[in-house]
Amino acid sequence: WLRRCTHYLFIVVVAVNSTLLTINAGDYIFYTDWAWTSYTVFSISQTLMLIVGATYYLTFTGVPGTATYYGLIMTVYTWVAKAAWFSLGYPYDFIVTPVWLPSAMLLDLVYWATKKNKHSLILFGGVLVGMSLPLFNMVNLITVADPLETAFKYPRPTLPPYMTPIEPQVGKFYNSPVALGAGAGAVLACTFAALGCKLNTW
Numbered sequence: 001w002l003r004r005c006t007h008y009l010f011i012v013v014v015a016v017n018s019t020l021l022t023i024n025a026g027d028y029i030f031y032t033d034w035a036w037t038s039y040t041v042f043s044i045s046q047t048l049m050l051i052v053g054a055t056y057y058l059t060f061t062g063v064p065g066t067a068t069y070y071g072l073i074m075t076v077y078t079w080v081a082k083a084a085w086f087s088l089g090y091p092y093d094f095i096v097t098p099v100w101l102p103s104a105m106l107l108d109l110v111y112w113a114t115k116k117n118k119h120s121l122i123l124f125g126g127v128l129v130g131m132s133l134p135l136f137n138m139v140n141l142i143t144v145a146d147p148l149e150t151a152f153k154y155p156r157p158t159l160p161p162y163m164t165p166i167e168p169q170v171g172k173f174y175n176s177p178v179a180l181g182a183g184a185g186a187v188l189a190c191t192f193a194a195l196g197c198k199l200n201t202w
Helices: 002-029 035-061 066-087 100-113 118-143 147-153 177-198
Strands: none
Touching: 002 035, 002 066, 035 066, 035 100, 035 118, 035 177, 066 100, 100 118, 118 177
16 A cells, blocks of 8 residues: 555656656756757756656556656646646747657667566666657757747746846857767666666565
8 A cells, every 4th residue: 555655656746846847948948048058957857757757657567658658647747837837928838849758668668678677678778768858859949939039028027047038158068969968868867767666676
C-alpha cells in the first residue's frame, strides 16, 4: 500500500516539476541576451526530468509503452498550465510542441528491444533520450514568436529584470546549443535513468 501510494505521488510530483521546467523553458524567448545558453540549460533539465520519471514508471510497470504515457502526462500538464497562464494575459504561444514523446518512445523501444534489460535501458536509453531531446526541443524554439516582438506587444512594467526586453547579444554557447545540450544530456541522462531504476529497488 505504501509503495503504491509513493509510486503515484512520485509520478505526480515529477510530472508537475517537469511541467514547471517546461514552462520556464519557454522563457528563453525573453532571455534575448543569453537565449542559446538558456536553451541549452533548459534542454538538459527537461531531459533529466523526463528520463528519471519515465524510467521509474517504465521499470515499475515493466510494460513497454509506459514511458511514452509518462511523456503524454507531461504534455497534458503543460497544455493545461500554459493555457491557464495564457488566459491570464501572459505572453505565451498557446501551442506547445510535445517534444518529450519521441524521446520517450525511444526509451520504450530500447526497453522492448533488449527484452527488459535494465542495464541496456540505462545505457542505451539514457544516451538516446539525452541526445534526442535537445534536438526535438529546437522545434519549440522555431515555433515560438519573435521574442522582442512578443515582449513589446505585451508590456509588463512589473516584469523582473531578467525578463525585460533588451537587444540580443551573442551568448558563449551560441555556436552549437543543440550539440552542447545533447552531449551533456547523453552523459547525465544515463545517471538519472539509473536513479529511476534504483527507486524501484528500495
